[in-house]
Amino acid sequence: VTVPIWIALLHHPVLNREGRVVTTAVTNLDLHDIARAARTFGATGYFAVTPIARQRELIDRIVEHWVHGHGAERVPERAEAMRLLATVATLEEAIAAVSERAGAPPWTVATCARPGRATVSFSEVRRRLGDGRPLVLLLGTGWGLADTALAAAEDVLEPISAPGSGYNHLSVRSAAAILLDRLLVPSRGES
Amino acid sequence: VTVPIWIALLHHPVLNREGRVVTTAVTNLDLHDIARAARTFGATGYFAVTPIARQRELIDRIVEHWVHGHGAERVPERAEAMRLLATVATLEEAIAAVSERAGAPPWTVATCARPGRATVSFSEVRRRLGDGRPLVLLLGTGWGLADTALAAAEDVLEPISAPGSGYNHLSVRSAAAILLDRLLVPSRGES
Numbered sequence: 001v002t003v004p005i006w007i008a009l010l011h012h013p014v015l016n017r018e019g020r021v022v023t024t025a026v027t028n029l030d031l032h033d034i035a036r037a038a039r040t041f042g043a044t045g046y047f048a049v050t051p052i053a054r055q056r057e058l059i060d061r062i063v064e065h066w067v068h069g070h071g072a073e074r075v076p077e078r079a080e081a082m083r084l085l086a087t088v089a090t091l092e093e094a095i096a097a098v099s100e101r102a103g104a105p106p107w108t109v110a111t112c113a114r115p116g117r118a119t120v121s122f123s124e125v126r127r128r129l130g131d132g133r134p135l136v137l138l139l140g141t142g143w144g145l146a147d148t149a150l151a152a153a154e155d156v157l158e159p160i161s162a163p164g165s166g167y168n169h170l171s172v173r174s175a176a177a178i179l180l181d182r183l184l185v186p187s188r189g190e191s
Numbered sequence: 192v193t194v195p196i197w198i199a200l201l202h203h204p205v206l207n208r209e210g211r212v213v214t215t216a217v218t219n220l221d222l223h224d225i226a227r228a229a230r231t232f233g234a235t236g237y238f239a240v241t242p243i244a245r246q247r248e249l250i251d252r253i254v255e256h257w258v259h260g261h262g263a264e265r266v267p268e269r270a271e272a273m274r275l276l277a278t279v280a281t282l283e284e285a286i287a288a289v290s291e292r293a294g295a296p297p298w299t300v301a302t303c304a305r306p307g308r309a310t311v312s313f314s315e316v317r318r319r320l321g322d323g324r325p326l327v328l329l330l331g332t333g334w335g336l337a338d339t340a341l342a343a344a345e346d347v348l349e350p351i352s353a354p355g356s357g358y359n360h361l362s363v364r365s366a367a368a369i370l371l372d373r374l375l376v377p378s379r380g381e382s
Contacts, residue, residue, distance in 0.1 A: 017266065029220050033362045040361050041353045075208065077360045162232045162376050169268045170231050171224045174368035177361065181369045185353050 013146035110153035301344035
């Protein structure tokens with residue numbers, strides 16, 4: 001089952017620990033872990049978004065290794081995941097690529113661990129996925145998406161929270177896995 | 192809310208790509224990501240299990256850095272997560288530590304991505320958590336827990352699966368995050 005959902009992992013504009021807008025460096029395991037989760041849950045694609053051309057070249061080389069190079073020979077199942085990954089310079093490019101592929105402009109939903117920004121819940125996103133409109137889920141590296149990235153999205157998804165925890169510092173890799181599970185597995189362990 | 196649940200991440204006995212039983216090296220982001228997920232979802236503790244003393248020393252130094260050293264000054268919230276992490280040489284040591292801390296021998300539930308091994312479902316584990324018996328969730332690095340580790344556990348949890356995907360190659364970091372979310376967040380985005 002391939003649902004029309006894309007992940008966009010932004011390396012800019014995101015916040016650093018002090019709350020300043022920065023461009024982060026690529027983390028190799030962000031590429032692998034989120035590609036594997038995307039493949040597991042049937043997402044259509046995964047964009048690594050960075051304005052730095054050398055970082056995009058690095059990612060492209062990593063993808064090439066795992067999809068067509070020695071990595072693919074050694075670990076064939078990794079190729080299935082890594083082929084979902086593509087690089088773009090900006091969110092706008094990702095949206096344009098999805099629009100062309102899906103034939104309709106996607107619904108953009110940003111994720112944010114900070115409280116008070118949400119405009120949609122998990123259940124609402126699940127309901128609207130049924131409409132068939134393509135969805136692009138925006139995730140931020142570093143300390144999360146900057147305000148301009150949140151504002152550029154049509155909606156902001158409620159944070160992943162656990163009752164009484166008060167701790168909102170999951171890695172972006174863990175957050176991506178949980179988001180895809182919550183949005184794309186209807187029963188999620190209800191059996 | 193702290194539920195009596197522990198994670199045990201085994202570096203032995205686990206499988207390599209060829210299905211042989213091996214001892215894996217520690218991956219730094221396994222420590223961080225799973226500690227952060229454990230803290231987010233209110234788990235009581237997280238054991239990194241490896242028979243290699245030098246690897247345990249390495250992990251202890253990493254924990255020290257983030258809980259009491261410069262890491263704690265720079266990123267205080269990381270200390271909250273990393274202080275859940277402790278090293279042991281064997282699963283038996285982890286079980287003994289939990290028994291002493293919780294005052295009762297824990298229920299051991301192994302995780303396995305391969306089909307056909309499961310003896311309990313997510314919903315059954317959730318139900319039985321209500322009994323208050325401490326639970327130790329076993330996760331394997333590499334290509335997953337070896338048969339002897341599965342056999343050493345009282346039960347084997349159903350795989351994390353997505354409808355129609357047929358792909359069971361999540362990273363252990365992603366699997367741990369999803370497991371904790373499925374087991375410890377009753378509503379999981381039902382709002």
